[in-house]
Amino acid sequence: MKYSKKPVVLYIITKSELGGAQKNVYDLIENFRKDYQIHLATSQLGLLTEFVSDLDVAVHLISNLSRDIKLSSEFIAIKECISLINKIKPDIIHAHSSKAGVIARIAACISKTPVVFTAHGWGFTQGTPPLQRTVALIAEKLLAPLSAKLICVSESGRQQALKFGVGNKNSLQVIHYGIANIPLCIANSSQQPPRLIMVARFQGQKDQATVLRAIAQLSNHPIHLDLAGSGSSLEFCKDLAHSLGIAERVSFLGDRTDVPDLLAQSQIFILSTHYEGLPISILEAMRAGVPVVATSVNGIPEEVEHGKTGLLFPAKDIEQLAQHLNYLLQHPEERERLGNNARQLTRQLFDANLMVQKIEAIYERVLADKVKIKR
Structure with missing residues (x-):
């Protein structure tokens, strides 16, 4: 869909390190920057901010946004996030990773801005430390109603959310990662030594x-x-x-x-x-x-x-x-x-174009709902 004015999308992710969630954010930014005005917020400079800056996309730092659980830092991070939202006035916030999802959804609720959250892996997944798992589950249950849409990158993640009462069948949607089908060298399977x-x-x-x-x-x-x-x-x-x-x-x-x-x-x-x-x-x-x-x-x-x-x-x-x-x-x-x-x-x-189409459909629904509310 083409708009008379480019909608503003703010991506928020906890870290700028090299990882799957960061690669996903970069792919979305690269694909959406033509039709949307894009901003990225994260806690520190890193490979993601470097690559995104090369796309001429604005980068903002929320210095108190960290993975550690520390209430004083969380409150400051929320204030920083609200300040950023008031400054750039996004039409949609798309949060990635657990801590960014918490901070962004609280700030978005206070700022009355619709927010989409992608769970690249739930913080209450079996195998995570017990305290982290308990805190994450409580947080996700409380924050799920604040999300315009909860995106799971796997059906396993969706079923896990439903099992623990995070979101519901309407709010949860599976969108698998997609990667570009770019020309590259194909591995020689018979090479020796392997x-x-x-x-x-x-x-x-x-x-x-x-x-x-x-x-x-x-x-x-x-x-x-x-x-x-x-x-x-x-x-x-x-x-x-x-x-x-x-x-x-x-x-x-x-x-x-x-x-x-x-x-x-x-x-x-x-x-x-x-x-x-x-x-x-x-x-x-x-x-x-x-x-x-x-x-x-x-x-x-x-x-x-x-x-x-x-x-x-x-x-x-x-x-x-x-x-x-x-x-x-x-x-x-x-x-x-x-x-x-x-x-x-x-x-x-797992095609990138398919992933982008599905996420854009969510953005369009969120924007349409926003217009209805204003009327």
Whole structure:
């Protein structure tokens, strides 16, 4: 829909680090900036703000917006957010990530601005710390009625919300991530020796340790593992690689902006994790034709169909992960079959244009409702 005046959309996300939620926000901004006046608010400068600034999109900092639970900071963050809303007067606020969702919805309610919230993974998901889970569930139950729409990135996330009484069938909508079908190098599944890769932050949610322990069981294969990402558990994992005697077979790459190139050089993608929404890293691997071996939690089975587009294993199951990797290492033809199937699936179900169309439909409904209220 074209408007006489570009509607103003304010995106709010807690962190500007490299992650799936940030990639999703960037994709939305890149696609909507022609028809909407876009603003981005986050807590600090980082890769997301850098990339968004290159699009000539205004960036604002809410310095007290943090993941930590601290009431004094929360009140200040709400005041900062209200001040920003009063300044730019958005027609829609689209909040991403748990803490930003809390702050934005309270500020939007006070400012009488419609807000959409995307839950990239609920804070009350099984596997999160008990205190965080309890606080998150209470907050989401209280704030759900303030949301014009609650977007879940997986059906698993929607069912979880319904189970715990967060939102309802009308307010909750599933919109899977979509990634651009851009021309890129496709991985050579038969390359020897095979390279394995995991792209994820080194923090409590992710489980690189299980991957390292599984690799230690594959001493009969001349393989190399690349671990891209940074975070609090990085040094622990480096020490673990040394203690397992596999340090020479593992490269810790740090944060990378050339992930498509890394995937094109890889033969197997691994994601070991405790809980997830719908990992974009898996979709990027599938787009590159790299077979995926991943933990069967939350939204991951909606991306990876076991035996057709990849292989799944239970969380923390070192033995099962090692068996899956051993099988794919011994059968390059299976790597090729799974990789080809995965590429086709991303084009059919996880297309960026489809995602954008669904979210724009929500924006249009919200704007239409706003006009009705004014009348």
